[in-house]
Amino acid sequence: MRIAVFAGDGIGPEVTQQAVRVLEALALPGLELVEGDVGAAAYRKHGHPLPAETLAIARSCDAILFGAVGDFDCDGLERHLRPEQAILGLRKELGLFANLRPATVFKGLEDLTTLRPEVAAKIDLLIVRELNGDVYFGEKGVRILEDGRRQGYDIMSYAEDEVRRIARTAFTAAMGRHKRLCSVDKANVLETSQLWRDVVIEVSAEFPEVHLSHMYVDNAAMQLVKNPGQFDVIVTGNLFGDILSDQASMCVGSIGLLASASLAEGTYGLYEPIHGSAPDIAGKGLANPMATILSAAMLLRHSYQMEAEASRIEAAVSKALAQGVRGGDLGGTAGTREIGDAVVAAL
Numbered sequence: 001m002r003i004a005v006f007a008g009d010g011i012g013p014e015v016t017q018q019a020v021r022v023l024e025a026l027a028l029p030g031l032e033l034v035e036g037d038v039g040a041a042a043y044r045k046h047g048h049p050l051p052a053e054t055l056a057i058a059r060s061c062d063a064i065l066f067g068a069v070g071d072f073d074c075d076g077l078e079r080h081l082r083p084e085q086a087i088l089g090l091r092k093e094l095g096l097f098a099n100l101r102p103a104t105v106f107k108g109l110e111d112l113t114t115l116r117p118e119v120a121a122k123i124d125l126l127i128v129r130e131l132n133g134d135v136y137f138g139e140k141g142v143r144i145l146e147d148g149r150r151q152g153y154d155i156m157s158y159a160e161d162e163v164r165r166i167a168r169t170a171f172t173a174a175m176g177r178h179k180r181l182c183s184v185d186k187a188n189v190l191e192t193s194q195l196w197r198d199v200v201i202e203v204s205a206e207f208p209e210v211h212l213s214h215m216y217v218d219n220a221a222m223q224l225v226k227n228p229g230q231f232d233v234i235v236t237g238n239l240f241g242d243i244l245s246d247q248a249s250m251c252v253g254s255i256g257l258l259a260s261a262s263l264a265e266g267t268y269g270l271y272e273p274i275h276g277s278a279p280d281i282a283g284k285g286l287a288n289p290m291a292t293i294l295s296a297a298m299l300l301r302h303s304y305q306m307e308a309e310a311s312r313i314e315a316a317v318s319k320a321l322a323q324g325v326r327g328g329d330l331g332g333t334a335g336t337r338e339i340g341d342a343v344v345a346a347l
């Protein structure tokens with residue numbers, strides 16, 4: 001088992017350290033962890049947020065455990081040197097096109113949500129976010145118009161094969177769950193979304209057992225708060241998925257709880273919390289490491305088919321929460337290390 005550990009910036013190293021402790025506590029056979037630099041930390045050391053050495057480490061491993069990147073001091077750098085390019089570059093270079101972001105309420109812990117507990121109680125959804133296309137990777141820039149005004153632009157596009165492969169991932173996920181798939185788009189305005197919708201409908205013929213529905217993204221944002229229990233699997237593009245997953249995290253309780261898997265074809269994957277480097281609390285030992293710990297569980301499940309070990313980690317997180325071990329993000333007082341201790345003890 002050879003796993004790359006890219007901790008990154010801000011709270012990245014703090015939360016990753018706790019996830020590593022949990023992995024080590026499982027005494028996994030032949031576990032080898034290989035650290036690499038990413039983000040602002042890598043830029044300062046190597047002059048690039050995703051150095052060639054780091055990419056080589058990623059390629060030499062079976063999976064990546066990723067913390068977070070981002071540093072407001074680097075916001076003035078040319079875009080290709082900004083810390084976020086590390087995660088965008090890894091996703092693109094490694095063909096990590098399918099981002100799974102599950103959001104499930106912890107049984108008995110419905111009080112964690114910012115929704116009414118009876119509304120949140122039914123949340124058990126999976127957001128399948130396309131990760132290699134959309135406005136994220138289109139042509140972009142700032143140009144000068146003829147009349148001298150500056151104009152920023154980012155081209156949104158999806159090719160049909162890109163939609164087809166993420167649709168297949170989502171339909172397959174739905175087959176393993178409650179067989180309901182909601183495709184979220186903005187087809188009433190965007191041509192990119194109309195093609196997205198047409199292709200998702202084409203792919204649905206391959207999965208006759210799955211009930212497919214469509215929803216505009218603005219409505220989806222509203223429905224996630226009104227009645228999140230209606231969703232089983234949501235499939236959507238890169239930008240809409242980014243936004244809706246942060247929103248879903250608060251329906252469950254906190255952004256410090258939501259894990260993710262970014263998968264290529266096969267078993268290779270990158271696993272990271274959905275949150276960022278949280279500069280406002282970095283270095284203070286206040287960050288909730290549970291999202292990263294749960295990402296390590298997803299790593300064992302998807303890249304190593306270690307279902308028992310993955311479930312063991314998830315149960316330990318639930319147990320720690322049920323014991324009242326809660327970070328500041330959940331209104332508690334437990335620090336990063338203390339939460340890690342509690343999860344390790346609950347394994």
Ligand SMILES: NC(=O)c1ccc[n+]([C@@H]2O[C@H](COP(=O)([O-])OP(=O)(O)OC[C@H]3O[C@@H](n4cnc5c(N)ncnc54)[C@H](O)[C@@H]3O)[C@@H](O)[C@H]2O)c1
Nearest residue numbers: 068069070071087256274275276277278280281287288329
């Ligand atoms: N995948 C990634 O590496 C990733 C993801 C999102 C944002 N970012 C980057 O992170 C930086 C900060 O962005 P932001 O502030 O918009 O988003 P953020 O997710 O870092 O933080 C948003 C808010 O949530 C809180 N928060 C986040 N994670 C937490 C945790 N584990 N425990 C407790 N509280 C937590 C933060 O304190 C902050 O108040 C930016 O540079 C951004 O580009 C990186």
Ligand SMILES: CC(C)[C@H](C(=O)O)[C@@H](O)C(=O)O
Nearest residue numbers: 070084087088242274275276
């Ligand atoms: C940091 C940023 C590039 C990233 C994204 O937009 O995908 C983040 O918000 C995420 O959710 O992983």
Ligand SMILES: [Mg+2]
Nearest residue numbers: 242243246274
């Ligand atoms: Mg995001």
